[in-house]
Amino acid sequence: MTSVLLSLSAVLATSALVAPAAGAAPGADRPAAAPAGWEAVDAAGLARITEETNARKAPLAGELAADAAAEPELLAMQSVRNGRFVATEANYAAPNTGVLRARSAEFGGSWEGFSFEYDEATETYALKSLANDRYVAVEKNYTGSAQNVLRARSTSVGGWERFILYYSETLDRWALQSTLNGMFVTMENGYTGSLQYALRARSAEPTGSWEEFVLYDISA
Template sequence: MTSVLLSLSALLATSALVAPAAGAAPGADRPAAVPAGWEAVDAGDLARITEESDARRAPLAAPDAALAAEAEPELLAMQSVRNGRFVATEVNYAAPNTGALRARSEEFGGSWESFAFEWDEASQTYTLKSLANNRYVAVEKNFTGSAQNVLRARSTSVGGWERFIMYYNEDLDRWALQSTLNGLFVTMENGYTGSLQYALRARSTEITGSWEEFVLYDLGA
């Protein structure tokens, strides 16, 4: 597995990708919340990262044979920099937290930790689909309290709640996600306790450090 956002072959299948439009992702007019060194991903950057990134292997548990047989290059695993754990979809959680995303797996074990990152040229954004339940990840803006803006794989279609801008820091070889619904960055809640410990929430106004940073592994390699 290599730490790239999408494979070059998957990228070439998408015609004429350009840098995100001003209304979707920052380019030259970067918002103050995005520190220097972080850039929104476009086609040229992705090709360069694919060519220059060293192969990275995750500490795999017993491999999922079915997943390996069906894997495509755009399938990714996400690892929180803050606690070193892989993001999993909690498909067995009871409502209203069914499908919540948590960085809680010590090893990559299969579909629970696998996501398809899909590029939408019209909006210049990405969507994340969990392989655990085949649902798109949404930001729960209407949730209240500590669960507000939690990420859940619960949508069967894509709208504003399910779109993200991807940022990459070449010096750190790390990634960050920004929700287009509320403009906030996805954070791993390392300080939470209980069932939402390590939950992912779109709640940070800026990339402050490891709480908002992730390592991505290409499952198609």
């Protein structure tokens, strides 16, 4: 596994943070402006940033392969908040089958792998889990603590499965924003039980490590 982008000083951050509160969703399906300090990244931008950082090493990886920056499509996501990799819970029972959780200590295979598929027309990404070959959707109609949870459960891509990918050059971190509700994906570190570390699109802005991720190229 080779690193797409890393934040070596912040990956295992241990400072205590307060969970950000969810705000009101914007009216438009696709937010018009990026939050301060962040830029929306298209497929070309992802490749460019990858190339600029290809000399660094990941905590769990060696040198980046020479051609890995050409098509950085297969990626693993690591939560900055708890230092764990996002996995697809393909064996969970309904209604949480395929829920995404940052619970793996290291990249172990398809459970922690995702294909980031960019769409030029909408300038958004669809994420397909390599564990079950399903697209990740935001469960807006769920209620309670599971509302807006991310699940790899769709066989096609619509508004529920679209995300904007943001990068902060200052932080060297990534964030995902759902176009369905305009909210940023958050890792629920404070949850307990089967949804502990679940990913939910519920934050109005990327205000800290709860919404920040490190991306790793797993294609090489």
